[in-house]
Amino acid sequence: MRGMSESRSIGLVIKKLDEFSSNRLMKLFLYASSLIFFFALVLLPPLIGIIENISYINTIIYEQSLLSRANSAILQSFIMAFLVSILDLVAALPLAWFIARSKSKVAHLIDTLVDIPFLMPTAALGYSILLFWSDKYGLSSLLGVKSLIPPGFFLVLLLHFVFSYPVIVRVMVGELLNYREIYEVAARTLGARPWTAVRTVTLPLLKPGIITSFLLSLARSLSETGATVMVAGSWENGPVFLFNLIEMSEAEVPSILKNGMLVYVSSFLIASSIAVFFLISLLAPTIRLPIRRVFPSLEGKMSSLKAVKLRDSFSLLILFLIVIIPSIFIAFPMFESILGGALGSAFSPFGPWKDYWRGMLISYGVSLLATLLNMVFGLPMAVIIARRKLGRVSTILKAIINIPIIVPSIALGVSLRLFWGKYASIPDFWTLLSSHITITYTYFVASMAAAIESVPQELEDVASTLGARPFSVFCRIIFPLTRYSMFSGAILVFTRALAETGAAKAVAKSREFWTLPVLLVNWIKDENVPITQKALGAGIYMVSSFIFLLALRLFFMKRKE
Amino acid sequence: MPTIKLVNVTKKYGNITAIKNLSLTIEDGEYLCILGPTGSGKTTLLKLVAGIVKPDKGEIYIDDKLVNNMPAYERNVAYLPQYYALFPHLTVLENVAFGPLSKGLSVEEARRISMQMLEMTRLAWRANSFPHELSGGMQQRLALARALASGAKILLLDEPLGALDARLRVELRYKLRKLAKENNLTTIHVTHDQEEAMIVADRIVVLRNGEIQQVGSPLEVYNDPKNIFVAHFIGGANFFEGFVADVDRYGSWIQLRNNFLLRINDPNRSVGERVIVMVREEKSKILKAKKKREEINVFPGTIVNTSFLGDFISYTISLDNGDKANSKVPLAKAIGKFKVGERVYLYIEPEDVKVYPYPPHGLYKEIEVI
Numbered sequence: 030m031r032g033m034s035e036s037r038s039i040g041l042v043i044k045k046l047d048e049f050s051s052n053r054l055m056k057l058f059l060y061a062s063s064l065i066f067f068f069a070l071v072l073l074p075p076l077i078g079i080i081e082n083i084s085y086i087n088t089i090i091y092e093q094s095l096l097s098r099a100n101s102a103i104l105q106s107f108i109m110a111f112l113v114s115i116l117d118l119v120a121a122l123p124l125a126w127f128i129a130r131s132k133s134k135v136a137h138l139i140d141t142l143v144d145i146p147f148l149m150p151t152a153a154l155g156y157s158i159l160l161f162w163s164d165k166y167g168l169s170s171l172l173g174v175k176s177l178i179p180p181g182f183f184l185v186l187l188l189h190f191v192f193s194y195p196v197i198v199r200v201m202v203g204e205l206l207n208y209r210e211i212y213e214v215a216a217r218t219l220g221a222r223p224w225t226a227v228r229t230v231t232l233p234l235l236k237p238g239i240i241t242s243f244l245l246s247l248a249r250s251l252s253e254t255g256a257t258v259m260v261a262g263s264w265e266n267g268p269v270f271l272f273n274l275i276e277m278s279e280a281e282v283p284s285i286l287k288n289g290m291l292v293y294v295s296s297f298l299i300a301s302s303i304a305v306f307f308l309i310s311l312l313a314p315t316i317r318l319p320i321r322r323v324f325p326s327l328e329g330k331m332s333s334l335k336a337v338k339l340r341d342s343f344s345l346l347i348l349f350l351i352v353i354i355p356s357i358f359i360a361f362p363m364f365e366s367i368l369g370g371a372l373g374s375a376f377s378p379f380g381p382w383k384d385y386w387r388g389m390l391i392s393y394g395v396s397l398l399a400t401l402l403n404m405v406f407g408l409p410m411a412v413i414i415a416r417r418k419l420g421r422v423s424t425i426l427k428a429i430i431n432i433p434i435i436v437p438s439i440a441l442g443v444s445l446r447l448f449w450g451k452y453a454s455i456p457d458f459w460t461l462l463s464s465h466i467t468i469t470y471t472y473f474v475a476s477m478a479a480a481i482e483s484v485p486q487e488l489e490d491v492a493s494t495l496g497a498r499p500f501s502v503f504c505r506i507i508f509p510l511t512r513y514s515m516f517s518g519a520i521l522v523f524t525r526a527l528a529e530t531g532a533a534k535a536v537a538k539s540r541e542f543w544t545l546p547v548l549l550v551n552w553i554k555d556e557n558v559p560i561t562q563k564a565l566g567a568g569i570y571m572v573s574s575f576i577f578l579l580a581l582r583l584f585f586m587k588r589k590e
Numbered sequence: 591m592p593t594i595k596l597v598n599v600t601k602k603y604g605n606i607t608a609i610k611n612l613s614l615t616i617e618d619g620e621y622l623c624i625l626g627p628t629g630s631g632k633t634t635l636l637k638l639v640a641g642i643v644k645p646d647k648g649e650i651y652i653d654d655k656l657v658n659n660m661p662a663y664e665r666n667v668a669y670l671p672q673y674y675a676l677f678p679h680l681t682v683l684e685n686v687a688f689g690p691l692s693k694g695l696s697v698e699e700a701r702r703i704s705m706q707m708l709e710m711t712r713l714a715w716r717a718n719s720f721p722h723e724l725s726g727g728m729q730q731r732l733a734l735a736r737a738l739a740s741g742a743k744i745l746l747l748d749e750p751l752g753a754l755d756a757r758l759r760v761e762l763r764y765k766l767r768k769l770a771k772e773n774n775l776t777t778i779h780v781t782h783d784q785e786e787a788m789i790v791a792d793r794i795v796v797l798r799n800g801e802i803q804q805v806g807s808p809l810e811v812y813n814d815p816k817n818i819f820v821a822h823f824i825g826g827a828n829f830f831e832g833f834v835a836d837v838d839r840y841g842s843w844i845q846l847r848n849n850f851l852l853r854i855n856d857p858n859r860s861v862g863e864r865v866i867v868m869v870r871e872e873k874s875k876i877l878k879a880k881k882k883r884e885e886i887n888v889f890p891g892t893i894v895n896t897s898f899l900g901d902f903i904s905y906t907i908s909l910d911n912g913d914k915a916n917s918k919v920p921l922a923k924a925i926g927k928f929k930v931g932e933r934v935y936l937y938i939e940p941e942d943v944k945v946y947p948y949p950p951h952g953l954y955k956e957i958e959v960i
Contacts, residue, residue: 051661051663485675487671487673488675488677490637490640490642490662490669490675491675492677492688492692493642493662493663494640494641494642494663494665494667494668494669494740494742494746495663495688495737495740496663496666496689497663498661498663505677506677509679510678
């Protein structure tokens with residue numbers, strides 16, 4: 030009886046919502062609140078924060094040494110991002126090919142393994158790579174050298190290569206699976222060798238996917254802060270420079286100069302990143318690949334079974350040696366710490382572990398809240414974009430919602446700190462939450478918009494002519510068909526928020542509001558913190574993140590069934 | 591049974607005008623076919639009636655009620671898009687029950703009605719299947735069952751047979767009409783297949799570039815096409831260019847290319863008027879050279895091609911004046927009678943000729959369908 034009355038009351042609520050949804054004013058309110066959320070919380074605060082404080086830049090003009098260090102760091106950001114994206118593309122494309130085209134069971138295994146660096150929190154990933162390549166603990170001890178690749182440019186290159194690699198593989202596998210092989214077959218029946226067919230037909234058709242993956246890799250490299258700080262040593266790019274600047278005391282840099290430098294580097298990074306991305310997005314599609322000339326003999330050799338096996342072996346070697354093994358290397362010191370009995374101290378309510386657990390609570394709390402708010406306010410925005418509810422404005426919105434992922438997160442954090450900082454009554458937690466909302470907003474909206482776009486408009490039209498009101502159409506047609514994308518988008522937002530370091534560091538005014546990644550970066554940079562504590566801290570973070578993601582995935586998969 | 595009335599309706603998509611100042615009334619229980627080439631505005635017209643798109647100008651009435659601002663879910667119409675838009679995540683039964691449930695019926699009642707509709711469309715045994723598990727014909731029947739279960743009295747069909755193979759298309763078009771008539775539905779059926787329209791429609795509307803070219807019964811539209819486009823779009827036709835050479839009490843003489851003279855039964859022409867004459871292919875008779883008996887409207891030529899059309903054979907004749915004509919001859923009369931390269935005569939009865947003023951942009955522009 031109770032169940033029946035409950036279901037009846039749910040039915041009444043749904044009926045009420047259904048009636049509301051057909052009310053024009055309610056629809057307007059829903060869309061307006063979503064637009065207000067985007068502009069007032071996501072897009073404008075960081076932009077206004079920077080613009081309002083642009084006059085601070087005057088203070089740095091005479092600080093030539095710091096200024097040239099800042100300029101060099103900005104330049105290094107772009108050099109690193111371009112270099113990593115090109116290398117990643119060259120290395121990841123053959124592996125994506127192997128995964129998409131190979132019929133062997135190994136390909137399925139590789140397909141799963143390739144996601145490991147993507148699923149790992151970047152702070153843990155950074156520490157793992159540092160230990161593997163640089164620390165006496167890792168490969169260096171095996172080879173009997175002090176530090177095989179010391180912290181600096183090359184180690185950052187390796188780190189960025191590793192965390193962008195799965196992104197490119199994932200995008201390109203998707204593109205290859207969607208690609209209709211019939212074009213390639215047609216080229217081959219016309220006499221083209223496999224390699225020639227791929228070069229002259231497949232690759233030009235995959236160009237949009239190649240550009241997307243290049244841009245994603247560029248964005249990640251330009252934005253990543255926490256792990257980069259761990260492995261950068263004395264080398265600096267934009268985010269590392271900002272991180273180091275925030276760390277500097279009043280004695281090292283007076284606050285007025287510090288603010289000026291923060292505004293200068295952040296505004297430069299924000300403006301140049303947006304400019305570079307829009308330029309690439311506009312110009313890259315016009316670049317023609319060199320497809321006119323054909324080299325039958327050379328391309329015939331490159332299409333041979335031997336050449337293909339060599340290419341696949343090389344791709345797998347890169348995957349394991351440079352990506353997978355260094356990423357999971359952290360497991361060794363972590364288990365060593367556990368076996369050494371360090372786990373007990375980790376649960377001590379005193380000392381450094383107290384800060385650790387508080388950081389974890391803040392991280393999970395902020396990430397969950399950011400995910401929920403982005404879902405609630407991002408969903409109507411995804412509908413506005415996917416169903417072009419505002420005509421041309423929807424197209425513009427589709428472009429500008431990408432800005433938060435283009436902009437380096439620490440620069441975004443600095444501008445948010447400047448924006449919210451002027452309101453004394455705004456609690457610090459809000460600034461922290463707002464930075465996480467801003468950084469992750471695009472992930473949910475873009476993935477949901479794409480999912481809704483993939484549902485034919487006709488299904489909605491037919492449902493509507495059959496008498497279903499807008500809320501019913503959403504609940505009974507759109508939601509069941511996009512549910513998995515919605516949950517995937519939410520998981521993506523949560524994962525990204527949990528791993529965010531740069532913005533979290535920029536907005537945290539005191540240690541009380543350090544998120545777990547920020548705390549870990551500080552531990553790892555601190556030579557006085559024992560390696561067992563660092564490894565255990567990073568390990569617990571990694572394991573908790575895995576467990577949480579696994580639980581969410583199982584929950585949603587169960588729901589999907 | 592509702593009446594649908596469109597008054598001066600215009601619909602634009604950006605700079606493209608899909609429907610131009612269109613007025614049309616569809617009577618209670620009528621089965622109306624909208625016929626037209628791709629991009630003529632057929633689907634837009636259906637969507638306007640369904641309430642999926644709103645007109646920029648003009649009024650739409652259903653049962654004398656202005657429905658311009660009435661949302662689709664309140665119009666009580668059932669819209670079937672070309673590929674049916676069956677909900678892929680719902681079973682056959684759930685698809686059919688979607689409409690009744692959306693209209694507030696209880697689960698039991700929705701189930702009863704849905705099963706009734708599935709029985710009628712002979713799909714009850716597949717109630718628990720998913721749409722992708724059904725054949726093309728079954729999917730079409732499911733879409734119909736879903737539409738009927740919603741209780742709608744207006745059925746809007748967008749190329750309902752377009753996704754089916756030729757055999758099934760022929761079979762189902764009769765059933766479609768029968769079902770609509772039995773359920774007293776006012777039906778608008780969009781198609782680009784003129785044969786299909788001829789068979790199922792009470793009336794046909796020929797649409798081009800968003801404008802109505804002609805409305806009438808299939809016979810009227812076929813036998814008395816109002817303009818060159820309709821004549822060309824519906825049924826096979828031969829067109830000849832010429833001018834009026836003479837007019838007398840009983841008719842006129844049209845001078846075709848190279849002084850070929852064609853007699854027509856229309857005395858209301860002006861001498862010197864530039865015209866296009868049209869003769870249906872089956873009315874363009876082909877005669878053996880030695881059997882020529884008629885004195886007028888007999889034009890010599892050579893057969894240059896033959897095409898087998900099933901019940902007919904079509905002969906292409908290159909006339910001695912440079913024009914070309916097709917003649918459709920019933921198979922029984924044609925077997926072994928004519929061959930390519932044979933000298934023949936094309937004979938046209940004066941009463942079978944339709945005359946149109948020469949179009950300002952020429953014949954080919956006038957009959958263009960893209």
